[in-house]
Amino acid sequence: MLKVKLLHPEAQPPTVAYAGSDLGFDLYSVEDIDLPPGVPVKVHTGIAVEGPPGCGFVLGDRSSMASKGVTYAGGRIDAGYRGELLVCLVNVNQPVYALKVDRDHAGAIQDVQLTHSDVTIRIRKGDKIVQMSPFQAQTTLPVVVVEDLAESDRGAKGFGSSGR
Numbered sequence: 001m002l003k004v005k006l007l008h009p010e011a012q013p014p015t016v017a018y019a020g021s022d023l024g025f026d027l028y029s030v031e032d033i034d035l036p037p038g039v040p041v042k043v044h045t046g047i048a049v050e051g052p053p054g055c056g057f058v059l060g061d062r063s064s065m066a067s068k069g070v071t072y073a074g075g076r077i078d079a080g081y082r083g084e085l086l087v088c089l090v091n092v093n094q095p096v097y098a099l100k101v102d103r104d105h106a107g108a109i110q111d112v113q114l115t116h117s118d119v120t121i122r123i124r125k126g127d128k129i130v131q132m133s134p135f136q137a138q139t140t141l142p143v144v145v146v147e148d149l150a151e152s153d154r155g156a157k158g159f160g161s162s163g164r
Contacts, residue, residue, distance in 0.1 A: 001052065002134075007084050008046025010125055014132055024060060024131030027087060035091035035121040040073045043129055045085040054079055054137045059087065059130045069093035070121055072130050079137050087130050093119035 002025070004013045014025030030046035051057065057077035065071070073088040095117050102111040123129060154161070 003050040005048040005050075005082075006046065007048060008044070011046030012126070013047065014049070022131075024133040026062070026128040027059075027085065027130050027132050029087075029123050029125060029127045029129050031123075032125055033123045035070060035089055035123060037091050037093050037095060037119050040088050040090050042086045042088050043123060045087060045129075047085055048082050049077070049085065049132075050082065051079065051134055054140075056081075056135050056137050057132045058135045059132055062128055062131055065089075065129060068121055069119070070123075076135075077132070085132075089123070089129065091119065091121045093121070095119050 002014065006013070008030045010030045012028040012030075014027055016022045016025050027045050027047075030044050033041060033043055035041050049057070056079040059072055059075065059077065061070075061072050069092050071090055071092055073090045075088060077085065098115050100113045100115060101109055102113075104110050
């Protein structure tokens with residue numbers, strides 16, 4: 001069971017379109033807020049949650065937001081956290097800059113202006129902003145320091161080692 005406490009008059013509980021198939025619950029914004037490019041912004045959901053014992057949550061991008069250039073900036077919801085869920089979003093769109101030069105009839109520069117496109121993204125109250133996926137905490141596992149780890153096919157191959 002997912003218990004939800006509404007902390008704001010316009011808060012909405014998490015929803016899921018295809019229960020049992022979708023990997024996460026949609027979370028909603030309770031505020032209108034602008035996301036300027038490149039600046040992490042905390043967006044209020046107006047809810048607090050409690051999952052089954054030992055169950056925390058991982059937040060992730062919604063494809064509809066990612067297609068607009070908005071991504072989730074990370075973090076986890078620990079099983080014991082009972083405060084408001086704040087979602088840190090970043091608008092990764094980059095403005096396009098243009099240099100406008102005005103010249104007179106003889107070709108002399110009269111004026112120079114630098115303009116740029118506005119790529120601020122507006123989040124509105126009630127917009128779905130991220131997905132919240134249940135995650136069973138495994139931090140009760142004992143930590144054991146060893147001299148060697150078991151061999152594996154992958155070994156220490158890291159970033160990009162499996163191809164593009």
